[in-house]
Amino acid sequence: MTKPDIDVAALAKLARLEVSAEELAKLGKEIPNILAFVEIIQQAGAGAEHKGEGLQNVMRADENPHESGIHTEKLLSAAPAREGDRIAVKQVISRRKS
Amino acid sequence: MNLDSLTIAEARRALDVKEYSALELTDAYLDEISKRDGEIHAYLEVWEKSAREEAKAADALIAKGESKPLTGIPLAFKDNILIEGHTASAGSKILENYKASYDATVISKLKEHNAVFLGRTNCDEFALGSSTENSAYGPTKNPHDLSRVPGGTSGGSTAAVAANMALGGLGSDTGGSIRQPSSLCGVVGMKPTYGSVSRYGLIAAASSLDQIGSIGKTVADARSIFEGIRGHDKHDSTSLPDSFFNEKRTVKKVIGVPRAFLKEGSDADVLAEFEKTLENLQSTGYEIRDVELPNVPYSLAVYYIINPAEVSTNLARFDGIRYGLSVPAGDIQSVYSKTRGAGFGPETRRRILVGTFVLSAGYADAYYRKARAVRELIRDDFKRAFESVDAIAMPTSPTPAFKIGEKSDDPLAMYAADIFTVPVNLAGVPAISVPSGMVPREGKNLPVGFQIIAPHGGEDALFTVGEDVEKGRG
Numbered sequence: 327m328t329k330p331d332i333d334v335a336a337l338a339k340l341a342r343l344e345v346s347a348e349e350l351a352k353l354g355k356e357i358p359n360i361l362a363f364v365e366i367i368q369q370a371g372a373g374a375e376h377k378g379e380g381l382q383n384v385m386r387a388d389e390n391p392h393e394s395g396i397h398t399e400k401l402l403s404a405a406p407a408r409e410g411d412r413i414a415v416k417q418v419i420s421r422r423k424s
Numbered sequence: 425m426n427l428d429s430l431t432i433a434e435a436r437r438a439l440d441v442k443e444y445s446a447l448e449l450t451d452a453y454l455d456e457i458s459k460r461d462g463e464i465h466a467y468l469e470v471w472e473k474s475a476r477e478e479a480k481a482a483d484a485l486i487a488k489g490e491s492k493p494l495t496g497i498p499l500a501f502k503d504n505i506l507i508e509g510h511t512a513s514a515g516s517k518i519l520e521n522y523k524a525s526y527d528a529t530v531i532s533k534l535k536e537h538n539a540v541f542l543g544r545t546n547c548d549e550f551a552l553g554s555s556t557e558n559s560a561y562g563p564t565k566n567p568h569d570l571s572r573v574p575g576g577t578s579g580g581s582t583a584a585v586a587a588n589m590a591l592g593g594l595g596s597d598t599g600g601s602i603r604q605p606s607s608l609c610g611v612v613g614m615k616p617t618y619g620s621v622s623r624y625g626l627i628a629a630a631s632s633l634d635q636i637g638s639i640g641k642t643v644a645d646a647r648s649i650f651e652g653i654r655g656h657d658k659h660d661s662t663s664l665p666d667s668f669f670n671e672k673r674t675v676k677k678v679i680g681v682p683r684a685f686l687k688e689g690s691d692a693d694v695l696a697e698f699e700k701t702l703e704n705l706q707s708t709g710y711e712i713r714d715v716e717l718p719n720v721p722y723s724l725a726v727y728y729i730i731n732p733a734e735v736s737t738n739l740a741r742f743d744g745i746r747y748g749l750s751v752p753a754g755d756i757q758s759v760y761s762k763t764r765g766a767g768f769g770p771e772t773r774r775r776i777l778v779g780t781f782v783l784s785a786g787y788a789d790a791y792y793r794k795a796r797a798v799r800e801l802i803r804d805d806f807k808r809a810f811e812s813v814d815a816i817a818m819p820t821s822p823t824p825a826f827k828i829g830e831k832s833d834d835p836l837a838m839y840a841a842d843i844f845t846v847p848v849n850l851a852g853v854p855a856i857s858v859p860s861g862m863v864p865r866e867g868k869n870l871p872v873g874f875q876i877i878a879p880h881g882g883e884d885a886l887f888t889v890g891e892d893v894e895k896g897r898g
Contacts, residue, residue, distance in 0.1 A: 334777060337780045337784075341736060341776050341780045342764055343764045343768070343773060344766070345765060345773065349770070353773075353774065357778055360778055361778070361781070361791075363725060364726075364728050364791070365725075367725045367729070367794055368790070370794075371801050380797075381632055381800075385661060400525040400526075406745070406749075406750035407750070413745060415745055415759075416753075416756040
């Protein structure tokens, strides 16, 4: 495999993670080392790539909801900001200024 | 009562015949905590008042002759297991002020036993690490040598049990996080079959690997806590049906050893202790066989792809909106990134970024999907080996406890501490670490653990062989 070109700042943006310039420099060395270490798996079992079975995600059925409102107060009490029975957040969509 | 030699079975007997009360037992542990935890730092919070109330409730049940196996037994709880009304921080600043809104299933079960909840114990942040140094609240020290780590990530619980600051405890094991600190602290730690203990209410690190398990001074103690928390749970969709464990298995006393794999990075005296334990088992009628696990040497690399991938996904929920830390900012994107930047520590950030990379378009095939495929080969290796042996033995850790700070600047050196424990989580099989000897380091004797691995649902073999290891030590 060709050595990946790793842009840690772009990864941090994807992960919604603020990382200082100093730490970016440090991670810019550490992460390629970690990826170089795990690359040994490429040598394992030829043909293993296409083995589809094995672990599967398990989901519960989306049915039988609990009675509305019974957990509301407990869960909202953990929220950083609330307005009535809602969690308050910063505006998500804003009108583009023309 | 002598806390050094006290076991759960002995405490149960003494409580039931009223040699001492559950309150006196709890007070004895609280006294030890106040004497010793200043230097060890196993606990993040001690619940003295509620623990005494729980002990009194236990005494009332005992007086009526209605005790259960864990009634009045004082236990320590890793900080990533939810107990309603109590803080659960997972060793992280991002959850510093988070109070659990419900009980984990293991907690509900222990409440039904009227066990005593002494407090929450230190751990690496979000169970990511091998030394407890990644806690946002400072490292825990090893009771055998305060300049050394207790191991991790459940190092607070294992140090508490080793220093008589709890009679037993709960931890979680994602890649060795119960077994490795148990080995380094000289206690028994067990990682059950994946799905045998509910993960409902365990703060998730890597969901396909995480498993709650028990810590005790003896195999019997670890077993009695495990018996108290196991069982199917409709709240955990990966929980196994109870019928899975009904199958009768006979333990024929054949143990496999993957000798070719054991040489990597192991200290010579740790390997010598391991061989000595095998000889003891042989002399009591066990047959020891070499087994081949050809793909197991890839385990560490597979683990350090799958773990960060799942961690980066699971920790996406911590964004300053629904609970936990929230750093104010001008727009919602900045609330997310500033909250996460301020709330997560360095190793957590590193794993999130590695996980983001191995899951990203263009790289997911070469890293994440390939790692999943190799994981299946590793599972097959174990399956094949268990056709000819009842259990597989390995050292738990390649070294005894290392110095605080020795590996904290070198992520790959820290990851290597997990070499013998991660294959078990990848395969989902159960394993136990049992103290098997001591090795000297700089004038101090440090404990070494012997790891026994069984097939899915083969917990009984762990206890049988584990107790024979204990007998061999005399």
